[in-house]
Amino acid sequence: MKTFLAFVKKEFFHILRDRRTLLILFGMPIAQILIFGFALNNEINNAGLVVLNRAGDYESKQLLAKFQNSTYFNLQDPVFTEAAIEQAFKDNRAKVALIIPLDFGKNMQAGNEQLRIIGDATDPNQAQTLVNYAKAIIADYLQQKQNTNTQLPITTAQPRMLFNPELKAVYQFVPGVMGLILLLVSAMMTSLTIAKEKELGTMELLLISPLKPFHIILGKVAPYWVLSFLNAVIIIILGVFVFGMPVNGSVPLLLLVTLIFSFASLALGIFISSKANSQLVAMFLSMFGLLLPTLLLSGFIFPIENMPLPLRIISNIVPARWFIELIKGIMIKGSPLSLLIKPFLVLCFITVVLTIAGIKGIKTRLS
Amino acid sequence: MEVVISTDKLTKKFGDFVATNEITFEVAKGEIFGFLGANGAGKTTAMRMLCGLLKPSYGSASVAGFDIEKQTEQVKQNIGYMSQKFSLYEDLTVKENFRFYGGVYKLKRQVIDQRLNEMLGNLGMLNVENSLVASLPLGWKQKLAFSLAMLHRPKIVFLDEPTGGVDPITRRQFWDLIYEAAHNGVTIFVTTHYMDEAEYCDRVSIMVDGVIKALDTPENLRKQFETDSMDGVFQLLARGTSTK
Amino acid sequence: MQTAISINNISKHYGEIQALKNIGFEVEEGEIFGLIGPDGAGKSSLFRILTTLILADEGEAEVAGLDVKKDYMTIRQRIGYMPGKFSLYQDLTVQENLNFFATIFKTSIQENYHLIKDIYVQLEPFKKRPAGKLSGGMKQKLALCCALIHKPEVLFLDEPTTGVDPVSRKEFWQMLKKLKQEGIAILVSTPYMDEAALCDRIALIQKGEILKIAPPENINQVYKGRLISVKSKKTYELIQALRALPQVASCYAFGEFLNATFKTDVQAIDPILNELKQKHFADLEWHQTQPGIENVFMQLLSQSQADDSSIKAQKR
Numbered sequence: 001m002k003t004f005l006a007f008v009k010k011e012f013f014h015i016l017r018d019r020r021t022l023l024i025l026f027g028m029p030i031a032q033i034l035i036f037g038f039a040l041n042n043e044i045n046n047a048g049l050v051v052l053n054r055a056g057d058y059e060s061k062q063l064l065a066k067f068q069n070s071t072y073f074n075l076q077d078p079v080f081t082e083a084a085i086e087q088a089f090k091d092n093r094a095k096v097a098l099i100i101p102l103d104f105g106k107n108m109q110a111g112n113e114q115l116r117i118i119g120d121a122t123d124p125n126q127a128q129t130l131v132n133y134a135k136a137i138i139a140d141y142l143q144q145k146q147n148t149n150t151q152l153p154i155t156t157a158q159p160r161m162l163f164n165p166e167l168k169a170v171y172q173f174v175p176g177v178m179g180l181i182l183l184l185v186s187a188m189m190t191s192l193t194i195a196k197e198k199e200l201g202t203m204e205l206l207l208i209s210p211l212k213p214f215h216i217i218l219g220k221v222a223p224y225w226v227l228s229f230l231n232a233v234i235i236i237i238l239g240v241f242v243f244g245m246p247v248n249g250s251v252p253l254l255l256l257v258t259l260i261f262s263f264a265s266l267a268l269g270i271f272i273s274s275k276a277n278s279q280l281v282a283m284f285l286s287m288f289g290l291l292l293p294t295l296l297l298s299g300f301i302f303p304i305e306n307m308p309l310p311l312r313i314i315s316n317i318v319p320a321r322w323f324i325e326l327i328k329g330i331m332i333k334g335s336p337l338s339l340l341i342k343p344f345l346v347l348c349f350i351t352v353v354l355t356i357a358g359i360k361g362i363k364t365r366l367s
Numbered sequence: 368m369e370v371v372i373s374t375d376k377l378t379k380k381f382g383d384f385v386a387t388n389e390i391t392f393e394v395a396k397g398e399i400f401g402f403l404g405a406n407g408a409g410k411t412t413a414m415r416m417l418c419g420l421l422k423p424s425y426g427s428a429s430v431a432g433f434d435i436e437k438q439t440e441q442v443k444q445n446i447g448y449m450s451q452k453f454s455l456y457e458d459l460t461v462k463e464n465f466r467f468y469g470g471v472y473k474l475k476r477q478v479i480d481q482r483l484n485e486m487l488g489n490l491g492m493l494n495v496e497n498s499l500v501a502s503l504p505l506g507w508k509q510k511l512a513f514s515l516a517m518l519h520r521p522k523i524v525f526l527d528e529p530t531g532g533v534d535p536i537t538r539r540q541f542w543d544l545i546y547e548a549a550h551n552g553v554t555i556f557v558t559t560h561y562m563d564e565a566e567y568c569d570r571v572s573i574m575v576d577g578v579i580k581a582l583d584t585p586e587n588l589r590k591q592f593e594t595d596s597m598d599g600v601f602q603l604l605a606r607g608t609s610t611k
Numbered sequence: 612m613q614t615a616i617s618i619n620n621i622s623k624h625y626g627e628i629q630a631l632k633n634i635g636f637e638v639e640e641g642e643i644f645g646l647i648g649p650d651g652a653g654k655s656s657l658f659r660i661l662t663t664l665i666l667a668d669e670g671e672a673e674v675a676g677l678d679v680k681k682d683y684m685t686i687r688q689r690i691g692y693m694p695g696k697f698s699l700y701q702d703l704t705v706q707e708n709l710n711f712f713a714t715i716f717k718t719s720i721q722e723n724y725h726l727i728k729d730i731y732v733q734l735e736p737f738k739k740r741p742a743g744k745l746s747g748g749m750k751q752k753l754a755l756c757c758a759l760i761h762k763p764e765v766l767f768l769d770e771p772t773t774g775v776d777p778v779s780r781k782e783f784w785q786m787l788k789k790l791k792q793e794g795i796a797i798l799v800s801t802p803y804m805d806e807a808a809l810c811d812r813i814a815l816i817q818k819g820e821i822l823k824i825a826p827p828e829n830i831n832q833v834y835k836g837r838l839i840s841v842k843s844k845k846t847y848e849l850i851q852a853l854r855a856l857p858q859v860a861s862c863y864a865f866g867e868f869l870n871a872t873f874k875t876d877v878q879a880i881d882p883i884l885n886e887l888k889q890k891h892f893a894d895l896e897w898h899q900t901q902p903g904i905e906n907v908f909m910q911l912l913s914q915s916q917a918d919d920s921s922i923k924a925q926k927r
Contacts, residue, residue, distance in 0.1 A: 408776075534908075562777055585867060
């Protein structure tokens with residue numbers, strides 16, 4: 001036990017004395033969560049809107065006032081020809097255009113308003129979103145009108161977004177960034193420190209000491225387990241207090257899942273380090289072997305449902321995928337463990353497999 | 368006697384630490400000048416200043432007639448440099464290495480190839496021209512590195528511990544190359560930890576804590592310190608201070 | 612006296628390259644045994660086999676009476692090892708390094724202080740300095756302290772003095788002499804021939820093969836030919852002239868003299884050199900000398916190289 005503590009102490013000395021490590025450990029998570037939270041926001045505000053108003057009647061002005069009042073759109077100077085609309089798109093003055101036909105008010109009462117919405121699909125996702133916003137505003141207006149003008153009851157679908165009514169992107173990013181950071185800190189940092197000892201030649205000295213190879217690995221892993229857990233807590237706190245993420249489910253369960261996932265990542269790191277004899281190789285392996293698959297295949301950025309079948313199959317063995325699913329379930333939906341049993345068991349299974357692989361990779365001799 | 372290196376109170380400070388402290392000496396053309404000192408005595412710093420890689424804090428020096436501070440480019444054109452740590456690109460062939468360096472010194476390809484052939488012929492290594500450097504024994508690499516440093520026909524060659532770790536025969540063969548170069552009028556400025564090699568130099572300077580403590584021919588130094596080897600001289604001068 | 616290391620027919624390949632070829636020798640308790648040879652001779656491979664870090668392809672070895680393959684865990688507790696390159700934590704201070712190695716060997720600095728005292732007092736002024744900022748000689752001393760801290764029975768030092776200045780080297784060897792008196796067996800490798808003379812016995816090793824094992828003072832018995840020290844101001848011309856003589860087997864610079872090995876009888880030498888003196892070298896002086904370890908090593912080296920090339924020639 002004393003030797004183990006001495007080892008952990010030494011490991012902390014290394015971490016605390018290397019500013020670069022410290023920066024990666026604590027600067028990166030904070031920077032990432034803030035970047036993802038603030039900058040990479042997929043909500044759109046103040047998009048330019050040009051209107052070609054051929055009606056110019058009371059109803060059309062009422063409708064435009066509604067657009068004016070929404071935060072999504074920013075009304076530009078009106079245009080008078082369709083060609084001018086295209087010019088507005090080219091000038092980047094507008095992302096969406098609305099064409100109000102002659103006799104808008106009359107037609108509307110007949111239930112045939114003939115409005116046209118044109119989106120600038122240079123960025124297709126954005127165009128889609130904006131057109132949807134515009135449709136929603138128009139639908140809202142029409143409904144209002146019909147309610148006041150006619151007694152006819154009409155049926156419309158009332159969408160309601162459960163768990164994330166404001167469709168906040170942060171809800172998507174916080175679990176993703178947590179997965180990414182834990183993986184990087186745990187897997188990359190452990191594989192790097194082990195590779196560093198091999199590079200320096202200190203591994204030879206450790207191996208010929210009475211320390212069992214298993215102890216060496218454990219001593220290497222323990223500090224990073226603590227640190228990555230600390231990181232996870234920081235991310236959760238940032239998510240809750242800066243971005244208003246809810247924690248609807250059980251906090252102990254959340255922490256337990258976090259611990260399991262960082263353990264799996266550490267095991268991965270050990271596995272990588274058994275294959276890498278230099279820090280450079282360890283870095284490349286963790287970057288391309290871990291970072292990219294996690295970023296692309298975990299459901300963090302691209303929805304798994306939209307992937308082609310082969311990628312969907314591969315995504316099953318990406319531990320971060322199950323971790324993100326669990327975190328979302330616990331934090332946002334507040335689900336109990338009984339409802340999350342599948343991702344939980346899969347994550348546990350992957351962890352066990354990785355741990356075995358990691359331990360198998362430990363050698364009692366050089367090469 | 369033509370002087371090719373001369374320094375005047377050459378000094379380099381790093382913060383409070385004085386790495387080289389007002390060193391003044393001259394080296395003549397065709398001389399083999401041994402530059403000795405314990406680890407950390409300031410040899411490398413002095414050598415870097417003479418090669419134009421480091422600006423002196425004060426004092427001056429001229430190498431091949433050029434001021435090391437103001438005429439760095441001319442200095443670099445006229446010197447060759449070889450150290451134990453960096454010699455050749457391991458993943459290039461011998462010829463590729465020579466062509467690369469020749470290109471750096473703006474030599475024509477025919478000139479490079481002709482000199483390479485000449486040098487390899489002298490070393491008896493004509494067949495390695497297209498071998499990867501990594502596949503050659505250490506001793507061969509060192510001889511090639513020396514030839515490479517001589518490729519642009521410099522007036523002065525700086526050798527930083529050129530013979531570390533090789534067997535005694537290869538070490539002697541390396542010194543044969545040094546003698547030959549000196550015989551042809553090239554000035555050799557060499558550092559080494561082998562004290563028997565210090566005996567092969569025409570003159571030897573011994574640096575202790577940034578100061579040149581002794582500078583003379585090996586024979587005179589032995590007489591002056593009443594000992595029978597350069598090792599003895601070195602022990603007498605450096606003892607007590609190197610443990611700091 | 613007990614046998615600390617016994618090696619029997621050890622061989623090791625790395626792919627095509629044969630790093631060690633049928634190596635065998637024994638080292639006694641309290642003996643300093645030197646492995647003398649250039650880089651790439653196979654010294655480090657042998658060290659790693661004996662310190663249980665790699666396995667040999669063939670042959671057996673015992674360290675402290677234990678098999679290097681079966682009993683590797685026990686051996687690891689009873690040996691000290693200084694690897695070829697500086698292998699301490701550069702970002703930890705002198706004291707932190709020492710404490711760390713003491714703890715992982717389940718001991719403390721106090722417990723075996725008498726062993727490292729002489730070395731440690733020199734390090735003490737810098738105990739708060741990171742190991743990476745020490746001078747070469749100091750690093751070496753710290754590494755020796757760390758290797759000694761658990762009072763090992765056998766000490767393995769792989770080129771401990773390479774790149775270290777002559778003064779620090781001398782001090783380092785004085786420490787080894789003291790450790791020898793404690794009964795510790797020391798296997799040490801070095802490329803410096805002057806250090807070979809300080810060992811009890813030496814093995815000359817080249818290309819994975821041991822050329823000769825003997826006490827340093829006896830090693831010159833195998834020297835062939837008569838060794839003459841020759842001197843003139845015109846060193847370069849003299850080397851060329853001597854090498855051109857048919858009676859001279861080899862001629863190399865050795866300190867202030869040139870060492871020429873004559874194949875002829877002693878009586879025949881003086882007339883040859885007299886002639887040389889009259890013709891070209893007025894200041895020529897010479898005397899017969901005893902071959903040193905380096906002379907012997909060089910002769911053995913050139914013989915094995917000649918053997919190699921004759922084998923290659925036969926293959927063609």
